[in-house]
Amino acid sequence: MMDRKKRILEILREKNEVTAKELANVFKVSEMTIYRDIKQLEKTGEIIRKHGSILLNTKENKESKTVDTCPICEKAITRSHPYKIVIEDKKTLEACCEHCGFLLHKKYEDKEVSAITYDFITENPITAFNAYFVVASSAKPCCSPSVIPFSSKEDAEKFAKGFGGKVLNFFEAYNEIVNSTNRNIKSCCQPQTIKLSDLKKGE
Template identity: 50%
Template sequence: MNRKEQILNLIAKGYTTVKSLAEYFNVSLMTIYRDVRELEKEGKIIRRHGELLLKSEEEQSQETGACAYCGKILDRRLEFVYRLKSKAVCACCAHCGLLLYNDVQDKEIQSCMTRDFISGNPINCFSAWYVVGSSAKPCCIPSVIAFADKEDAEKFAKGFGGKVFDFETALRAVEELMKRGHQVVWEQML
């Protein structure tokens, strides 16, 4: 077991401060802080009033944690979130977000949110525009980047390549590209 796993076990046993953990392992506070920060980033624990708390599995998958499609740690700037009746389903980026649609489409989607790549503002996934297969690869490949305005998407595609699609056609384009091993053969495809 590595130290981070041990830390999770120890927190469950009541070692809920950085100091007590540093004493247990006989290492510096900084060392434990580093582990704690990583565990926080991974969405496994939270810090509240100086105390370390474990997150429940459910909280992990709902709030931070991993992409429901590929398992990557979520990055707020690229997130793609379906709100269903009972829970939220989060993807690391529009690539995984689009592909998740097949899993959630019959589950009463209340809303779907992602962020405009330029402004970072939340936007409705279903009315967003997507640049698929550009040379900009902030997360998964083939890359899919969301924009509120079609004009912005087209400008982006001029600079970085790729094609501009609406939600449904972007989903089909990603599926097609995945099938072809990411080779962009737009002319044949469209």
């Protein structure tokens, strides 16, 4: 474990930029395992993440860090662990939250995708398809109806007891969001919508 993190840093010193997928191939471990390493390296401030890539936390890399926006609602992605979809093992897309993540799935419904979400309490990465989601609770960290992920059904049920909402599996939650927001995708996120072009104008 120690060694792998050290090796990751060595690789970064050589290549400057890698993806979790590449690292998973190098170490012959799952991407999930790599994400755990990355999370710790991020905590200690040794690396940063940008556009789904991993970079050393240097001044140059930091300054070139641009604001990513959600491809669905155009809101700036501020979460350190956004919902992540990998399309056909190549392209990584990040959404502001699970709500927009599901709408992103809808866009790529006939493609081979994997998706990673993060447990609301532990922040551990989970394969989204195995997660439980509390949909439409009174907690609204981002877009509504809100979708909050948990790795265990029990935790999701506990959360729903306190904050309301329905505990659903991936496909149930996906259907719920896709059907409830089809009419006007952007309206769910409107108050906090931001356009990068507007930001530039303000400078």
